[in-house]
Each structure stands twice: as C-alpha cells, then as structure tokens.
Amino acid sequence: MAPVSTEGRAVSPLLRGLVCVLAGGALACGETLVDETYSGTPLFTLRGKVVAPSDYVDEEDAEVFLSVLWSPGGAQKGDRLVAQPGATRRTAFFRSFQMHLFDEPGREHLYTTPSGARYAIGRLGGFRDANGNGRKDDSEPFEGYSQLALLRAPEALSAMNSPTGAPLSAGWYIVSTPLACPSSGGSRPPPGPVEPVADGECGVPLGAGCKRDSDCAGGVCVLNFVGEWPGGACLIPEPPPNGCRQRGSVLMRATAPETKAYWLKGCEVSEDCGRLHPYQCDQAIRACKPSAEVVVDVNGREPQLTFCREQGAPPPPP
Amino acid sequence: MSRSTVFLLGLVLAALAPLTARALPEHTWVVAIGHNQGARNEVGLLFAEQDARTFSDVLRQHGGVSSRRTMLLLGDDAASVRRALQDVNATIRAQAGAGHPTGLVVFYSGHADATALHLGGTELPLEELKTLVAGSPAGVRLLVLDACRSGAVTRVKGVNAAESFDITLRDNIATEGLAILTSSAAGESSQESDELRGSFFTHHLMNALRGAADHDDDGKVTLTEAYGYAYTQTLRSSGQTVALQHPTYSWEVKGRGELVLSTPADSQGRMGRLRLGSSSLYLILEGRRGGPVVAEVSPQGNRRELSLPAGNYFVQQRNADEYREFQVALAAGSVADVTALPYETVRYDRLVRRRGGEKRYTHHVSLLGGAQGQMLAGDGTAPQLRVGYGLDFDWGSVGVRLRGMRSHDSGLDGLLPRTHDELGLGLTLQRFVDLQHVSLAFGLFAEGVYHRQSFGTERVSPDRQALGAAFGGILSVERHLGVGFALRLEGGPVTGLFQRAVVSNGVEVRPELATPLTWWGAGGLVWRR
Numbered sequence: 001m002a003p004v005s006t007e008g009r010a011v012s013p014l015l016r017g018l019v020c021v022l023a024g025g026a027l028a029c030g031e032t033l034v035d036e037t038y039s040g041t042p043l044f045t046l047r048g049k050v051v052a053p054s055d056y057v058d059e060e061d062a063e064v065f066l067s068v069l070w071s072p073g074g075a076q077k078g079d080r081l082v083a084q085p086g087a088t089r090r091t092a093f094f095r096s097f098q099m100h101l102f103d104e105p106g107r108e109h110l111y112t113t114p115s116g117a118r119y120a121i122g123r124l125g126g127f128r129d130a131n132g133n134g135r136k137d138d139s140e141p142f143e144g145y146s147q148l149a150l151l152r153a154p155e156a157l158s159a160m161n162s163p164t165g166a167p168l169s170a171g172w173y174i175v176s177t178p179l180a181c182p183s184s185g186g187s188r189p190p191p192g193p194v195e196p197v198a199d200g201e202c203g204v205p206l207g208a209g210c211k212r213d214s215d216c217a218g219g220v221c222v223l224n225f226v227g228e229w230p231g232g233a234c235l236i237p238e239p240p241p242n243g244c245r246q247r248g249s250v251l252m253r254a255t256a257p258e259t260k261a262y263w264l265k266g267c268e269v270s271e272d273c274g275r276l277h278p279y280q281c282d283q284a285i286r287a288c289k290p291s292a293e294v295v296v297d298v299n300g301r302e303p304q305l306t307f308c309r310e311q312g313a314p315p316p317p318p
Numbered sequence: 319m320s321r322s323t324v325f326l327l328g329l330v331l332a333a334l335a336p337l338t339a340r341a342l343p344e345h346t347w348v349v350a351i352g353h354n355q356g357a358r359n360e361v362g363l364l365f366a367e368q369d370a371r372t373f374s375d376v377l378r379q380h381g382g383v384s385s386r387r388t389m390l391l392l393g394d395d396a397a398s399v400r401r402a403l404q405d406v407n408a409t410i411r412a413q414a415g416a417g418h419p420t421g422l423v424v425f426y427s428g429h430a431d432a433t434a435l436h437l438g439g440t441e442l443p444l445e446e447l448k449t450l451v452a453g454s455p456a457g458v459r460l461l462v463l464d465a466c467r468s469g470a471v472t473r474v475k476g477v478n479a480a481e482s483f484d485i486t487l488r489d490n491i492a493t494e495g496l497a498i499l500t501s502s503a504a505g506e507s508s509q510e511s512d513e514l515r516g517s518f519f520t521h522h523l524m525n526a527l528r529g530a531a532d533h534d535d536d537g538k539v540t541l542t543e544a545y546g547y548a549y550t551q552t553l554r555s556s557g558q559t560v561a562l563q564h565p566t567y568s569w570e571v572k573g574r575g576e577l578v579l580s581t582p583a584d585s586q587g588r589m590g591r592l593r594l595g596s597s598s599l600y601l602i603l604e605g606r607r608g609g610p611v612v613a614e615v616s617p618q619g620n621r622r623e624l625s626l627p628a629g630n631y632f633v634q635q636r637n638a639d640e641y642r643e644f645q646v647a648l649a650a651g652s653v654a655d656v657t658a659l660p661y662e663t664v665r666y667d668r669l670v671r672r673r674g675g676e677k678r679y680t681h682h683v684s685l686l687g688g689a690q691g692q693m694l695a696g697d698g699t700a701p702q703l704r705v706g707y708g709l710d711f712d713w714g715s716v717g718v719r720l721r722g723m724r725s726h727d728s729g730l731d732g733l734l735p736r737t738h739d740e741l742g743l744g745l746t747l748q749r750f751v752d753l754q755h756v757s758l759a760f761g762l763f764a765e766g767v768y769h770r771q772s773f774g775t776e777r778v779s780p781d782r783q784a785l786g787a788a789f790g791g792i793l794s795v796e797r798h799l800g801v802g803f804a805l806r807l808e809g810g811p812v813t814g815l816f817q818r819a820v821v822s823n824g825v826e827v828r829p830e831l832a833t834p835l836t837w838w839g840a841g842g843l844v845w846r847r
Binding site: 029030031032033034035036037038039040041042043085086088089098099100102103104 | 694695696697727729730731732733734736738769771773775776777778779782783784785786816817818819821823824825826829832
C-alpha cells in the first residue's frame with residue numbers, strides 16, 4: 001500500500017512560521033528588558049562623597065544613606081527641609097557616590113516667588129539606617145548636610161526670581177552657597193564693596209588644567225583655593241602682578257579671615273568651562289570652579305537656615 | 319460511480335428483479351487463476367496467488383461449489399491457462415448436453431494491461447479470455463478480474479480496461495448469461511494491501527460472500543449485493559491510499575432473477591457465524607491482537623453475520639471516537655454474538671500511540687491555565703494562559719502552543735510600576751506513556767517569545783519591546799474524562815533567552831544575554847479527536 005502523508009502538507013507552513021519566530025527569538029533582538037532594580041532614565045545625577053569626623057563613623061558599618069531634601073520656603077527660608085520620595089541612596093562614608101534623580105520635585109517641594117515663578121532648592125542630607133529597614137524613620141535623624149545646594153528650575157527664571165540673583169535657564173544645577181538672593185521685596189541684593197573692573201586681554205588660559213604657573217602664561221596654577229582644584233586651574237590673582245584682569249572673568253574671594261582672591265573664567269553653562277567633573281559653571285557666581293562634587297558632611301550640625309547671603313554680607317564665598 | 323449511484327443501482331435492480339433468486343448451478347466449475355509475476359518489467363506481487371486460493375475456498379465453503387469442480391491455477395503461463403479453460407469448457411459442454419444446469423466462474427488475480435493478462439512473462443489476450451468465458455457452454459458465466467500491472471515499488475497494480483470492460487448495465491439481473499466484474503475502472507490502478515494480505519477488491523468480495531454483503535438479511539449473498547459491497551468497500555479502502563479504485567460491473571444476460579453466489583447462513587462443517595453489532599467498520603484478526611487480518615468488514619443489513627472458520631478471533635469495532643476490542647472464540651456451527659461479549663475500550667489517542675488503529679494520528683486541542691516563576695527580578699510568580707494544538711503520532715506528539723503571561727512589579731523604590739507582558743509561540747514534542755488510569759508524558763518545548771514592558775509612571779521610562787526565546791522540559795499527566803476530554807496537569811523547568819539590562823544604581827549600564835532558569839506549571843483540559 002502506498003504511504004499516505006497528508007499531515008505533512010498541513011503543518012509545513014506552520015512549521016516554517018515557527019522556525020522564523022524561533023530564529024528571531026534565538027537572536028534575542030529588540031530592546032533590553034529590565035527588572036526591579038531599574039528606576040528609569042535619570043533626570044540629573046549628583047556625584048560626590050560623604051565625609052564625617054572619625055567619631056561619627058562606625059568602622060564595622062560605614063553605611064550611610066543620602067536623601068534629597070527640598071526647601072518649600074525657597075532659598076530665603078531654608079529652615080524646613082522635606083525629603084523627596086524615591087530619592088534616597090545607600091552609600092558609605094568616605095566613598096564616592098553617584099546619585100541619580102529620576103523624579104521631578106513635587107508640587108509640595110517647589111517654591112513659588114511673589115511673581116509666580118517656581119523653583120526648588122535643597123540639599124543632600126545624610127542619615128544612618130539604625131534599624132536596617134532601608135528607609136528613614138523618625139528615629140533616624142539627618143546628621144549632616146551638603147553645603148552645596150541643589151537647584152531645579154522647571155522653567156527659566158529671571159534675575160528677580162532666581163535665587164542666584166542672575167537669570168537662570170530651566171534645568172538642574174548644583175550651586176555654591178550662600179547665594180546672592182534677591183531681597184524678599186524682589187529688589188536686587190545690596191551692593192557689596194566696590195570691586196576692580198576686569199577689562200583686559202591678558203592671554204591667560206583661564207580655567208585650563210595646569211601643573212605649574214608656567215603653564216598659565218602669566219596667570220597662576222591653583223591647586224587649592226577654598227578646597228581642592230583637581231588637575232589645577234589657571235587663574236589670575238587679585239591684584240594681578242601685571243595689572244591685567246581678563247575681560248569676562250569673575251572675582252572670587254576666600255572667606256574671611258583669608259584674603260586670597262582670584263579671577264575665574266566666567267561662563268553661562270558648564271560646557272563653557274571645557275573641563276570634566278567636578279568642574280562646572282557654578283551659577284552662584286557664573287564662573288568655572290570645581291563645585292560639582294557634592295560633599296555631605298555628617299557632623300551632627302544643623303544646616304544653614306537660609307541658602308542666601310546675609311544682607312550686607314561680603315560677596316559670596318565659595 | 320459514486321456510492322449513491324451504487325445505492326440507486328441496488329434500488330433499480332431490486333425493482334426490476336423478480337422475487338426468485340437462484341444459487342449457482344450444482345454443476346458450476348470454478349477456475350481460479352493467480353500469478354504473482356507479470357511481465358519482466360513489472361514488480362512482483364505478494365498476494366495474487368493467495369487471492370485466487372481464497373476465492374476458490376470461499377466459493378467452496380459458502381457457494382456450494384464442489385471441490386471436484388474447482389481448478390486452481392497458480393503461477394501457470396498463458397498456454398496452461400488457455401488449455402485449462404478449454405478443458406473445462408469441454409467438460410461443461412458434456413454436462414450441459416446431459417441436461418444439467420451449468421455454471422462457470424473464472425477468477426483472475428495478477429498483472430494485466432489494457433489488452434492482456436500478464437502471466438509470468440506470457441500474455442493471454444483479454445479478448446481471448448472473454449471469448450473463452452463468453453463462449454463457454456455454461457448457462458451462467460461469471461468472470462472476475464482483479465487485474466493489475468506493475469506500477470512503482472508500492473506494488474500498485476492496475477488494468478486499463480478495454481471497451482468491453484466499461485460499465486454497462488443491461489436489463490436486469492439474470493440467471494443466465496455473462497457477468498463480468500473488474501476490480502478497477504478504465505485508467506485506474508488496483509492495489510493490494512500488506513495488512514489485508516491480499517488485494518482490496520478480492521478481500522472485500524470475499525467478505526461479501528462470507529455474509530457481510532447480505533443487505534436483505536435473507537442469508538444469501540447475490541451477485542448484486544456482492545458487487546455493491548465490494549464496490550463501496552474497495553472505494554473506501556483505496557481512498558486511504560494514493561489513488562481511488564472503482565470496481566466495474568458488466569452484464570450480458572438473459573432472463574430475470576437474482577444470482578446467488580453464496581449462502582453464508584447455511585454454512586456447515588467447520589464454519590461458524592460471527593454476529594457483529596452495529597454497522598461499524600470491523601477489523602477481524604486471526605487468533606489474538608497482532609494476528610493476520612481475516613477481514614475488514616462493514617456488515618450490511620440487520621443480521622450482520624460473517625461466516626468464518628471456527629477458531630479464535632480478535633475483533634476490533636471502530637467507532638467514531640473509540641475502538642472496542644473483543645476476543646471471540648468461534649465454535650463450528652455456532653453463532654458468536656460479539657455484542658454479548660466483554661470488550662475493552664481503547665481511545666484513538668492511545669490507539670495511535672500503540673500503533674493499533676487505522677488512524678495515523680489524532681488531533682488535540684488544549685486550554686490550560688497556570689503560572690511561571692520569575693525570569694526577571696521583581697516579576698514574581700505570574701499567571702499565564704496556554705492554548706495548544708497538536709497531533710499524536712505513534713512515535714510521539716507534536717504541537718504548537720500560544721502562551722500569554724502578564725506580571726506586575728512596582729520597582730525597588732515602589733515608584734516605577736512595571737507591567738511585563740509575554741506572548742510565546744512555540745513547538746512541543748512529547749512522548750506519552752499510557753498507564754491504566756492516566757497517561758504520562760515527557761518532552762521538550764521551544765518557543766519564540768515577544769516581550770513588552772510598560773511603565774505606569776511620570777518618570778522618563780519608555781516602553782520596551784524585545785524578542786526572545788524559551789526552552790524547557792515538559793512533564794505531564796492526563797486523565798481521560800470522557801467524550802474526548804482529558805484533564806491535564808503539566809509543568810517543568812524552563813529557561814529564557816533574551817537581552818537583559820545590567821542595572822547599576824537604578825540605571826541601565828549595558829546589555830547582557832540572560833538565560834534565567836525557573837519553573838512553570840499549568841492545568842486544564844485537552845480535547846482529542
């Protein structure tokens with residue numbers, strides 16, 4: 001009897017289709033799949049480290065948690081800080097950290113200026129998870145804060161509305177404090193001492209990396225000035241030895257009683273600085289300086305009650 | 319000629335035929351010719367000579383033909399056959415001269431073409447054969463040709479009928495004249511079967527004479543009944559092979575009346591009668607399961623009796639959704655009613671798996687619900703739904719299945735709700751082991767998987783789509799519930815294959831090829847046909 005094969009004809013197209021699907025599957029093509037550890041695409045990334053006096057650190061458990069704390073009262077009233085949900089990260093003392101922010105600050109975190117502009121300003125706070133539950137409890141107070149401020153402008157701010165006292169594009173910023181905040185009445189901050197005018201063409205590669213003064217063509221190579229300047233930076237001291245102050249540069253003075261002062265490269269955005277982290281365009285003074293490294297000092301002290309320079313105080317220190 | 323035509327033919331014959339029916343004359347000679355070898359270029363047959371032997375036996379047992387008037391020519395050449403037919407005609411002429419009603423039945427099984435029988439390298443022209451039969455002095459002349467020619471290695475045999483073999487039904491059934499039956503129509507092939515150990519046509523014609531064709535339950539099988547049965551069953555059997563086979567029927571008759579070829583109800587000696595139940599298809603094997611096939615029959619009428627030699631038989635009744643298997647001890651002169659005997663019910667899927675049924679495969683459809691362990695951290699155990707279709711063969715079961723699964727997760731910080739949908743389409747390969755109450759199976763599956771991850775959040779996290787694969791093992795247990803349904807529980811290990819993001823500090827840093835291993839389990843219903 002001749003063999004009969006009807007089922008083969010019926011299933012062959014189906015088999016061919018399945019082979020195609022399986023081949024595609026074997027290639028495992030398409031986008032990657034993510035698990036519970038994935039949090040999304042970060043909106044902004046903070047980099048820094050946590051420091052502390054030695055008596056604050058348990059050698060066997062150097063774990064510390066960081067949270068983003070916003071000041072609903074804006075830059076002027078920084079006495080109340082509110083933690084942002086989902087913006088807590090585990091790290092360790094004296095170890096560099098990277099903290100991604102995936103969420104915009106909520107409405108409760110934003111400050112609305114008298115003219116209706118909105119922004120959020122805050123700090124990083126550090127706490128120790130005493131009960132090990134992975135989150136902050138009321139019994140686990142913040143024991144330290146960052147000196148630098150985190151600033152989020154959902155929309156562009158005018159100088160009158162900006163806590164830096166200068167116009168600010170929409171974006172995320174790390175800024176040095178205290179800030180030259182406008183007064184509560186919306187007026188410009190009171191003028192400080194009369195500063196020299198920078199109007200020269202000095203030929204100094206301001207802000208460029210250096211190892212020695214000879215790299216700076218008449219400027220000086222600064223490695224430490226109100227903190228470390230990684231990789232060095234060419235600056236012009238005040239007063240300049242040759243009397244030339246580079247046009248567009250910004251004068252930065254050390255905190256009293258230090259009397260050092262240097263002319264820094266002026267900027268509008270960090271790309272103007274041409275340097276890698278921790279250099280950035282610090283919107284507090286609109287100058288290039290290594291202020292992108294957020295240092296959280298866990299020392300048990302309360303943070304400043306304001307992000308702003310006191311009325312009548314000298315120009316902003318670092 | 320279709321079945322309906324045959325049915326109409328039967329009605330017409332019944333209407334025209336007188337009530338009287340006459341058996342073959344007492345002085346009927348049977349010449350049964352069988353030759354397994356045809357022309358040199360034709361493939362040898364296995365059962366042609368056996369067909370001839372069976373034909374003569376059945377006519378002797380059930381047709382009342384004396385063994386003294388039976389001539390069996392097996393493997394003889396054309397000259398021997400010609401001479402034998404001439405001798406028989408001479409003998410009949412002498413008997414006819416003495417006033418005895420006479421008959422001549424000539425049966426041939428072997429190779430042939432449109433013009434001649436092929437007898438081991440010699441040829442006997444069909445016209446000459448017809449002349450020898452038609453010109454016989456016998457009052458009733460019946461020529462039965464189960465002729466074949468060599469085809470492919472499948473031993474397909476055939477005859478291209480000449481004009482004289484076309485179906486022409488003249489008048490009505492007569493008791494005197496010439497009737498010719500052929501196993502296939504012009505241009506068709508005749509076939510023999512290893513399972514039946516004979517040709518389709520002869521097998522069914524013999525069963526007809528044993529009683530399967532007794533449509534009117536009178537205990538007699540007429541030529542019309544025998545032809546009608548052989549036609550239908552040959553068509554059915556050949557329909558399962560490469561080509562249909564339509565037996566033909568030709569008459570040159572005088573007078574009116576039914577010609578009775580056999581009287582199975584009156585069988586004597588070592589014969590017994592097997593009474594079959596419903597009008598199903600029956601397979602009757604000699605001895606026990608696996609024995610030689612005695613008959614594949616679909617008994618007609620209400621009596622449904624088959625006259626067989628006394629002995630033990632394995633009877634398989636093939637119903638629409640199951641087989642019933644009987645073991646019958648048939649005593650000489652007795653009637654064994656299989657409906658009164660205990661039987662074992664065997665479903666088609668089990669039959670296929672044990673290679674016992676006529677089906678080469680059965681279909682099955684399944685609907686199962688279940689769960690699967692997590693392949694991505696956070697997915698957890700997720701519910702899934704599986705729909706499958708498959709075929710059960712004797713060597714295993716193959717199938718395709720569609721699987722849908724959905725899992726939810728909210729992320730480690732609880733702020734990134736994630737829905738992961740999977741749609742898998744794959745192949746399964748299983749091997750069943752049938753136990754008394756349940757069937758166990760083990761096997762493998764492979765599938766292509768479409769993944770889609772969506773995030774219900776205001777975070778910047780676009781949906782993700784990917785293709786992957788999954789491979790795994792299948793362990794299943796089935797319990798038959800009835801009417802084709804079975805309860806199935808299954809499960810096993812499964813490993814996925816897809817691109818996974820390596821995440822550091824909540825952010826994707828690079829892709830990697832993931833092959834997580836987990837488990838799956840499901841339960842539901844399977845329907846087989």
